[in-house]
Amino acid sequence: MDVIVDKLTKSFEGHKAVDSISFKAKRGEVLGLLGPNGAGKTTTMKILSGYLLPERGNINFGDYSIWKQAGKIKKVIGYLPEHNPLYPEMNVIDFLFFIGKLQDIPKYKITARVLDMIRLCGLDNEKHKKIHELSKGYRQRVGIAQALIHDPEVVILDEPTTGLDPNQIFAIRKIIKTIGEDKTVILSSHILSEIETTCDQVMIMSNGKIVANGTTSELRRKSDAGYSFKLGIKGDDIPVIHDALCTLPEILHMEITQEQNFEIQCKPDVEIGRTIFDLCREHDWYISELTPVQTRLEDIFRKVTQNE
Structure with a gap:
């Protein structure tokens, strides 16, 4: 499912956090949103996820518009916010069953989906541990698993590797590349090496605007x-x-x-x-x-x- 963003604008107290941006994210590609702190990345991600509504502009997820089919859009996206919202007293497998029920996964499918996510995200040895016992890297894996459990067509990841060590970053990167083979993945980061290594397309934001867009090779040629x-x-x-x-x-x-x-x-x-x-x-x-x-x-x- 392609995602088409058209002249998206959002302001807070008169300040334009997102200033009439337009771009396209394609299925089977990982689009990286890069920018300094305050560039508008997180606001853009929150609008994409349906958490915020823009003042102007539109986003189409395939044939669905955020203004007309917001409910349908929420069913086809998976979202991992910057601050990973987990229930620390639950163990991993119970948490994923809980999220599966919230996502209305049929009972006959839910066990298979939970086990698939545990395998994909490398949680087999951690599945019976309480979430508060996990390292930050494994908590991020649980966050990605909950974002994917309903098999969304579009996956939105806000700063998925912040605060992780190099080994944890490598593991998360591998998961992102795997899911990016057949889904539309949009991730934000301020870590340049992470964007360059993980993403097929790069979009650089500054002061709410897109100041560069393309593959890393295209950006080099345009420089x-x-x-x-x-x-x-x-x-x-x-x-x-x-x-x-x-x-x-x-x-x-x-x-x-x-x-x-x-x-x-x-x-x-x-x-x-x-x-x-x-x-x-x-x-x-x-x-x-x-x-x-x-x-x-x-x-x-x-x-x-x-x-x-």
């Missing part, structure tokens, strides 16, 4: 930073090589990193290798290194949010 390379040239003094490189109009910025080695930033879509080769042939130099430096998501994030 005004151009392309960076590590360059090594042998055959002359550094000042001579530096001055010669400065004459090339394709190079936007250059730094000397060590003896006869440079990091250069070039205009997009230019054949800088051929240009540098011609320059070296002219001066009887040779190229010891010409290696692309991939633009980091962190660099793109800082660029699109620093002026917002």
Whole structure:
């Protein structure tokens, strides 16, 4: 089920937390919502989940509109809020049976669904423990299990890995990638590496607006930073090589990193290798290194949010 967001707007006391945003989340993909604190991520997630209504705009879950079929939408989404709401005195398996009943899962299906969620979320050894006895990582697994127990078509996860250690993050990431194979998954995070590793599509928010949207590869291509390379040239003094490189109009910025080695930033879509080769042939130099430096998501994030 695709999710289409159209000109969504929400304000609190005159401040626009979400400012006319539009995007599409597709089935079989994980869409990551990234942004600094206060960017509007959690407000957007709460509107998507039906917890809040927008002032303006619309969201379609398949053929369902939030304004006309809100009840039907709630049946097709699973939601894990930022602060995982669990009943700490219940044990895991009883809690999942309880949530299954709340979701109106038929009696003849509920046992199978609970056992499926225990297997999927790696809770088999923890299923008889009380929730307050679990580590935070296992509590997050229980939260994901309750969000999935009714087999929703759309899964909304708000900061699912906050406060977890690297091993716990790896386990949660694996679960998210699995469910993202046949469901529409929307997750928010302020952890750049988590978004880059887990998500098929990335949407960066700042001050309630979408400031960048696409795959990480597309965001790199769209970045005004151009392309960076590590360059090594042998055959002359550094000042001579530096001055010669400065004459090339394709190079936007250059730094000397060590003896006869440079990091250069070039205009997009230019054949800088051929240009540098011609320059070296002219001066009887040779190229010891010409290696692309991939633009980091962190660099793109800082660029699109620093002026917002």
